[in-house]
Structure formats: C-alpha cells, structure tokens
Amino acid sequence: xxxxxxxxxxxxLPEACPGLRMTPQxxxxxxxxxxxxxxxxxxxxxxxxxxxxxxxxxxTVYNCLETLVDHxxxxxxxxxxxxxxxCPNVNxxxxxxxxxxGAIHDIEFKPGVNLADFLDLPPxxxxxxxxxxxxxxxxxx
Amino acid sequence: xxxxxxxxxxxxLPEACPGLRMTPQxxxxxxxxxxxxxxxxxxxxxxxxxxxxxxxxxxTVYNCLETLVDHxxxxxxxxxxxxxxxCPNVNxxxxxxxxxxGAIHDIEFKPGVNLADFLDLPPxxxxxxxxxxxxxxxxxx
DNA sequence: TCCTAGATTGGAATTATTCTTGATATTGAA
DNA sequence: TTCAATATCAAGAATAATTCCAATCTAGGA
Numbered sequence: 001x002x003x004x005x006x007x008x009x010x011x012x013l014p015e016a017c018p019g020l021r022m023t024p025q026x027x028x029x030x031x032x033x034x035x036x037x038x039x040x041x042x043x044x045x046x047x048x049x050x051x052x053x054x055x056x057x058x059x060t061v062y063n064c065l066e067t068l069v070d071h072x073x074x075x076x077x078x079x080x081x082x083x084x085x086x087c088p089n090v091n092x093x094x095x096x097x098x099x100x101x102g103a104i105h106d107i108e109f110k111p112g113v114n115l116a117d118f119l120d121l122p123p124x125x126x127x128x129x130x131x132x133x134x135x136x137x138x139x140x141x
Numbered sequence: 142x143x144x145x146x147x148x149x150x151x152x153x154l155p156e157a158c159p160g161l162r163m164t165p166q167x168x169x170x171x172x173x174x175x176x177x178x179x180x181x182x183x184x185x186x187x188x189x190x191x192x193x194x195x196x197x198x199x200x201t202v203y204n205c206l207e208t209l210v211d212h213x214x215x216x217x218x219x220x221x222x223x224x225x226x227x228c229p230n231v232n233x234x235x236x237x238x239x240x241x242x243g244a245i246h247d248i249e250f251k252p253g254v255n256l257a258d259f260l261d262l263p264p265x266x267x268x269x270x271x272x273x274x275x276x277x278x279x280x281x282x
Numbered sequence: 283t284c285c286t287a288g289a290t291t292g293g294a295a296t297t298a299t300t301c302t303t304g305a306t307a308t309t310g311a312a
Numbered sequence: 313t314t315c316a317a318t319a320t321c322a323a324g325a326a327t328a329a330t331t332c333c334a335a336t337c338t339a340g341g342a
Contacts, residue, residue: 057322138266
C-alpha cells in the first residue's frame with residue numbers, strides 16, 4: 001500500500017520523493033494543501049496557488065494533484081458525485097461530512113482495529129484501498 | 142434513516158410505497174435492478190430496460206433511478222469518479238470492488254458491530270449515511 | 283368526461299475532468 | 313558546456329456523465 005509519511009508539518013516539503021521532480025507548481029500545490037487541511041477541490045486549490053503563482057493553469061493544478069496522488073503524498077477524496085477533494089493526510093482514515101456546515105472531518109480508526117473484525121469480507125480478498133465516508137450532523141451541544 | 146424492506150424477491154414489486162406512483166417505467170427499472178444484482182450504471186440499466194420498453198429515454202431512466210433512491214427502494218453507489226451504479230440492496234452494507242474482474246460485491250457488516258467501535262467519531266456526531274468501499278483483489282485460490 | 287399534477291421525452295446545457303498540442307524547462311551523457 | 317531525450321506546463325478543445333428545459337402525455341380524482 002502507500003508509503004506512510006508521518007509528521008509532515010505545513011512547511012516540510014517532500015524534497016526527496018523518488019521519481020518525482022519537485023517543480024515550483026507541485027511544491028506550491030502541496031504547500032497549499034498542507035497549509036489548510038480543509039479538503040479543497042481542484043478549483044479551490046487553483047485559487048489558492050494563484051496567489052503565489054499567478055500564471056498557473058487549472059490543467060496544471062490537476063496534473064500536479066494527480067502526480068502527488070500517484071506518489072502517495074496526498075489523497076483524493078470523493079463524496080457522492082461532487083468534485084474531487086484533496087487531503088494531505090495519507091494515513092488510513094475516513095471522512096465525516098457534516099451536512100449542516102459542509103465541513104469535512106478526518107476520522108481515524110481506533111487503534112488495533114482490523115477490517116475483517118467488522119466486515120464480512122469475501123474469502124481471499126486482498127484489500128488495497130479503503131474508502132469510508134460518513135454523512136451526518138454534529139448534534140448542537 | 143431509510144426504511145428497511147427485506148426479503149424482496151426478483152419479482153416482488155414495491156406496489157405500495159407511499160407517495161410513489163408506480164409507472165411502467167419505474168416498475169421496469171426496479172425489476173431490472175432486482176433481476177440482476179450486479180450494480181449496473183444508468184446506461185446499463187437503460188439498455189436492459191429498453192428490451193421491454195423500447196422507447197424509454199435515458200433521461201427517464203435517470204429520473205426513475207433518482208426517484209427510487211429518494212424513496213429508499215434502491216441505493217446509488219459511487220466508485221471514485223466513475224459513473225454511478227445502482228443497487229437494490231437497501232440494507233446497510235459496503236462494497237468490494239475487485240480490480241481484476243471489475244466485479245462489485247456487497248459486503249455485509251458482521252452482526253452486532255457498531256461504527257463507534259472502530260472509528261473515532263467526532264463527539265455528538267449523528268450518522269445519517271455510511272459509505273464503505275474497498276478496492277482490491279481476490280487471491281487466486 | 284374533464285382537469286390537473288405529475289411523468290416522460292428528446293435534446294440542449296452544464297460541468298468536472300481529460301486530452302491535445304506546442305512551447306519550455308530539466309536532466310544526463312558526451 | 314552542448315545536445316538530445318524527456319518531462320512539464322499552459323491554453324483551449326474535447327469528453328462524458330448528468331441535469332435541465334420545454335413540450336407533450338397520462339392517470340386518477342371531481
């Protein structure tokens with residue numbers, strides 16, 4: 001599965017990712033995602049990146065995002081049929097979509113849990129990727 | 142959450158679903174889904190339905206599918222950015238996407254499990270919908 | 283039967299994403 | 313350093329799933 005890079009702060013860039021040429025565009029796309037972890041769409045990423053790279057095109061943002069996903073530095077997240085969103089948390093995790101605010105929260109697995117503990121997997125299934133999405137509301141507390 | 146209708150066979154039509162007029166088109170769309178539970182796309186449903194209703198339009202298939210989803214008789218399932226697929230299993234369940242064959246298998250929860258047992262939910266979260274998708278391979282056994 | 287709300291149709295419109303092409307930049311080898 | 317090969321970028325065209333729209337059509341109630 002994906003490599004697990006932990007403890008990357010908003011400023012730590014993935015200087016050394018084998019096979020990935022760190023161009024200014026990719027760096028800035030990555031920086032923007034790390035800087036505000038609110039699961040932006042490609043369009044939103046484009047707007048943010050343009051502050052520093054005013055000439056970057058949306059196509060390039062799509063290319064950069066795809067490249068970063070392919071190299072396991074970020075994750076692409078889909079809700080229903082909405083635009084894809086992007087997330088710098090590459091740990092195994094799910095998402096909670098708050099219907100009221102539209103906000104998306106990362107959901108971590110409790111430590112030590114195992115898919116097969118709660119799902120009836122087909123015999124011999126080798127899981128390569130998991131996507132867990134919850135939709136609901138946060139009770140006014 | 143959705144009403145839970147169990148034990149519907151391939152021929153049992155939802156004659157009585159409050160607020161839903163059972164037109165021939167809706168009936169046939171539903172029948173087609175129940176008859177072959179392989180998670181077809183709207184296009185595939187359209188092809189199948191046309192055998193009995195040659196004049197039905199794709200727009201109508203989309204309308205029927207949406208209506209049936211809204212009434213909790215079927216579920217809409219999304220994988221990545223692919224076309225939506227439709228599934229007559231309205232029980233809470235997930236999906237396993239076999240990368241080799243492209244087949245999609247329903248995954249049931251083990252009895253008695255509870256989301257909060259394995260996920261760190263935000264405090265006060267009220268879950269309205271769950272989507273669990275696994276991608277992987279079936280080991281050649 | 284007549285009326286009306288809801289359903290259907292075909293085609294146009296929308297929209298996120300991908301593709302294409304030519305220009306530009308980077309790398310590694312000589 | 314220079315060159316050739318390769319990768320990246322930008323702009324706009326193309327694609328494809330889905331939705332929208334306007335014009336009929338239909339079923340069921342008065």
